[in-house]
Amino acid sequence: MLILECPYCGVTGEETEFHGGGEAHLTRHGPGSSDDDFENYLFLRENPRGVHFERWRHVNGCGKWFHAARDTATLEVFGTYSAQTTEPPQDIKDAITAKRPGWSWREFK
Amino acid sequence: MYQNHDETIPRESEPMRRFSAFAIAREAARHHSGWERHWRSPTPKKHYDAIIIGAGGHGLATAYHLGKDHGITNVAVLEKGWLGGGNTGRNTTIIRSNYLQDPSAAIYEKARSLYETLSQDLNYNVMYSPRGVIMLAQTEHEVRGYLRTAHANALQGVQTEFISPQRVKELVPIINLEGPRYPVLGGLWQARAGTARHDAVAWGYARACSDMGMDIIQKCEVTGIKRDGDKVTGVETTLGDICCNKLGIVVAGHSGVMAEKAGFRLPIESVALQALVSEPIKPCMDVVVMANTVHGYMSQSDKGEMVIGGGADGYNNYTQRGSFHHIEETVRALVETFPMISRLKMLRQWGGIVDMTGDRSPIISKTPVEGVFVNCGWGTGGFKAIPGSGYAMAELMAKGGSPLADEFSMWRFREGKFIDESVAAGVAH
Numbered sequence: 459m460l461i462l463e464c465p466y467c468g469v470t471g472e473e474t475e476f477h478g479g480g481e482a483h484l485t486r487h488g489p490g491s492s493d494d495d496f497e498n499y500l501f502l503r504e505n506p507r508g509v510h511f512e513r514w515r516h517v518n519g520c521g522k523w524f525h526a527a528r529d530t531a532t533l534e535v536f537g538t539y540s541a542q543t544t545e546p547p548q549d550i551k552d553a554i555t556a557k558r559p560g561w562s563w564r565e566f567k
Numbered sequence: 568m569y570q571n572h573d574e575t576i577p578r579e580s581e582p583m584r585r586f587s588a589f590a591i592a593r594e595a596a597r598h599h600s601g602w603e604r605h606w607r608s609p610t611p612k613k614h615y616d617a618i619i620i621g622a623g624g625h626g627l628a629t630a631y632h633l634g635k636d637h638g639i640t641n642v643a644v645l646e647k648g649w650l651g652g653g654n655t656g657r658n659t660t661i662i663r664s665n666y667l668q669d670p671s672a673a674i675y676e677k678a679r680s681l682y683e684t685l686s687q688d689l690n691y692n693v694m695y696s697p698r699g700v701i702m703l704a705q706t707e708h709e710v711r712g713y714l715r716t717a718h719a720n721a722l723q724g725v726q727t728e729f730i731s732p733q734r735v736k737e738l739v740p741i742i743n744l745e746g747p748r749y750p751v752l753g754g755l756w757q758a759r760a761g762t763a764r765h766d767a768v769a770w771g772y773a774r775a776c777s778d779m780g781m782d783i784i785q786k787c788e789v790t791g792i793k794r795d796g797d798k799v800t801g802v803e804t805t806l807g808d809i810c811c812n813k814l815g816i817v818v819a820g821h822s823g824v825m826a827e828k829a830g831f832r833l834p835i836e837s838v839a840l841q842a843l844v845s846e847p848i849k850p851c852m853d854v855v856v857m858a859n860t861v862h863g864y865m866s867q868s869d870k871g872e873m874v875i876g877g878g879a880d881g882y883n884n885y886t887q888r889g890s891f892h893h894i895e896e897t898v899r900a901l902v903e904t905f906p907m908i909s910r911l912k913m914l915r916q917w918g919g920i921v922d923m924t925g926d927r928s929p930i931i932s933k934t935p936v937e938g939v940f941v942n943c944g945w946g947t948g949g950f951k952a953i954p955g956s957g958y959a960m961a962e963l964m965a966k967g968g969s970p971l972a973d974e975f976s977m978w979r980f981r982e983g984k985f986i987d988e989s990v991a992a993g994v995a996h
Contacts, residue, residue: 459891460882474892478882480836497981501834501925505823507885514882530837530884 460528465538467520479513482525483544483564507531509554509561511546514538527554583778585690605770606650606777611784611809615643617964618802618811620789620825622646623655624765625942625949626817627772627783628957629964634779636958637965642781643811644773645804647788651769654819657887657919658950659842659876661855661866663700663760665727667716668986670974671928672723677971678955682763685954691771693763694869698854700760701735703904705749705860713755727757738854746903749860762855762866765950772957792829792939799829799938813964814939820885820920822943831935833943834980835922840879840947841889841897843916845908847871852905861900865908873908875901879921879947889918921946926979928986931960931972940964941977 460473469475481503487495504510510530515523525543527536527550536557537550546566554561561567584590584603594601617633619626622644633639646652662682664675681688682695704710713729720727732744735754744751773783784806791803792814801810816825820837847870857864857876864876878893894916902909924930924944929952931942942960945952955971962969974986 473881473890481883493981498832501980502832503823503834503836505833505836505883506827507821507824507837510883512882528882531886533884533886 460533460535462514462526462535463538464516464519464522465524465540466522467516469516469519471516471519475516475518477515477517479515479523482511482513483546504564506563509536509558509563511563511566513541529558583774586692605774606783608785609782611643611645611782611787611804611806614801614810615782616641616811617813617815618642618809619644619815619817620802621653621817621819622650622769622773622783622785623653623817623819624651624769624772624953625819625945625956625960626815627769627776628953629815629817629942629960630776630781630957631772631779632957632961633965634776634781636961639965640779640781642776643809644776644781644783645787645789645802645809646783646785647805649785650773650783651766654919654921654949655765655769655953657842657917658765659864659866659874660762660765660868660950661700661760661857661864661876661948662695662763662951663757663855664725664951665700665702665716665720665755665757665760666988667719668928668988669719669723670986671988672720672725674955674959674971674975675952676723676725676955677958678952679760681954681958683759685763685768685771689771689775691767691774693767693771695761695763696869697759697761699738699756699758700855700857701730701738701754701756703735703751703856703858703860704729704753704755705746705751705858707752709860710752713753716755725757726759727755730754730756739852739856741851741905741907742856743904743906746861748903760855762868768950768953789825789828792825792936794830794936797935797937799936812938815942815960815964816939817942817960819943819945819949820922822922822941826934826941829934829936829939833930833941833977834924835930835944836883837885837920837922838880838882839884839886839889839918840921841877841893841916841918843875843877843894843897843913844868845873845875845911846914848873848911851907856904858900858904861903863897863900863904865901865905872914873911879923885920887918887920921949923947925989926985926987927989929956929975930977931956931963931969931975932977933963933967934977
């Protein structure tokens with residue numbers, strides 16, 4: 459069972475306390491954007507086998523949205539961090555690099 | 568266990584001996600010494616007209632129809648694990664075609680109708696059992712939804728009917744109509760739906776493909792896809808490079824991984840979906856029952872095990888096991904619906920990686936890379952579609968288009984042309 463720590467209230471809980479919200483760090487493209495941008499934003503996903511960044515919500519807790527860095531093949535959680543950011547913070551990237559040298563995800567590595 | 572690269576069977580071997588009542592009698596008389604290996608395990612050639620990645624049901628059915636319908640037999644099917652060891656061997660074997668949207672009904676009904684004669688066509692007993700499938704309506708919303716589906720099916724030529732709770736009870740005596748949360752208000756009944764032996768479907772296709780001279784190569788992982796500009800030229804594998812003119816990617820949960828190697832992205836997310844079986848008991852239920860509101864479905868295998876479909880994980884993963892709490896939710900729902908199973912022991916639980924699209928419909932499509940085709944996105948319900956999927960994918964690869972596949976293009980999302988089955992069957996199916 460997946461165990462996550464909410465970066466807001468500090469509670470560590472099993473996955474039943476949280477709700478997955480899909481891929482993180484999507485750039486929203488709305489009216490006026492190109493078809494490619496809109497398709498990318500709305501439908502296309504990284505879906506990697508390995509390092510992944512995603513959104514979670516602490517539904518049965520403080521209710522806040524946050525981000526998690528996780529390995530989709532092993533379910534190892536590298537860390538959770540604030541949702542108020544457009545890219546993973548350096549300490550999360552370092553934590554991933556320590557365990558998965560050479561990782562990359564979209565433009566991050 | 569299979570052996571890889573068995574050279575004891577020459578490439579130009581005798582045609583496979585056919586299975587028949589006479590063959591059984593013959594083998595009974597000589598201590599079963601004459602049964603043959605069902606397919607060859609050759610070393611890969613340098614070049615094939617077409618390569619299919621993925622020796623599951625859909626990949627093998629694609630290869631089979633390439634040969635049978637289009638005369639393309641210089642084909643290799645590459646499999647990183649063992650044949651039929653992915654979702655083909657992990658599903659709950661349900662076959663039905665009572666979908667809402669016309670393109671879905673067309674391809675699923677094509678598949679169901681091909682299943683009817685598949686054992687004869689392949690000369691391999693796939694144990695197709697048209698025992699009937701009931702989808703329970705347990706809310707007013709679901710009643711209206713299934714009435715709509717029944718009307719749509721009538722127009723599509725798919726035989727289904729909406730039945731009363733009393734008829735449900737006649738068909739399924741072990742059901743509890745007055746459940747504690749959701750009483751049974753009726754059901755969508757498809758009498759010619761049912762089950763088949765999932766492994767036999769893969770094995771039967773593999774045997775037929777091998778018999779046509781195709782190479783099925785197991786334990787051969789594709790590590791890269793080679794391109795010349797925008798055109799595919801071959802694949803890099805753990806057994807060396809292999810060239811091809813056309814490439815079919817039929818790898819279900821790993822479609823996103825393979826698409827990345829080819830240089831494009833897919834509107835697909837992969838999650839683990841679970842199933843479990845009970846200890847075998849005497850026959851107690853001779854139809855398939857799906858209870859979508861409470862999230863559970865069940866049928867009884869010929870061995871007597873109750874085969875139970877569970878829930879999908881709520882986050883991307885590739886673990887082939889799934890989360891514990893889904894088992895509890897599924898079992899709780901089924902004990903409500905079938906109180907007699909509360910004392911049953913569960914024997915096995917497993918997971919498969921399903922490839923989910925946004926509209927819960929598959930993708931059978933050309934791709935941005937010339938010569939590369941994808942067949943994926945079957946999500947939680949691919950087994951039922953195997954023969955139709957292979958039929959359409961082969962036509963697409965051979966001719967560049969297929970009436971059954973055209974609506975399932977990977978570009979339908981950007982064009983807003985969804986085939987939205989998520990309303991009709993949003994849960995496991």
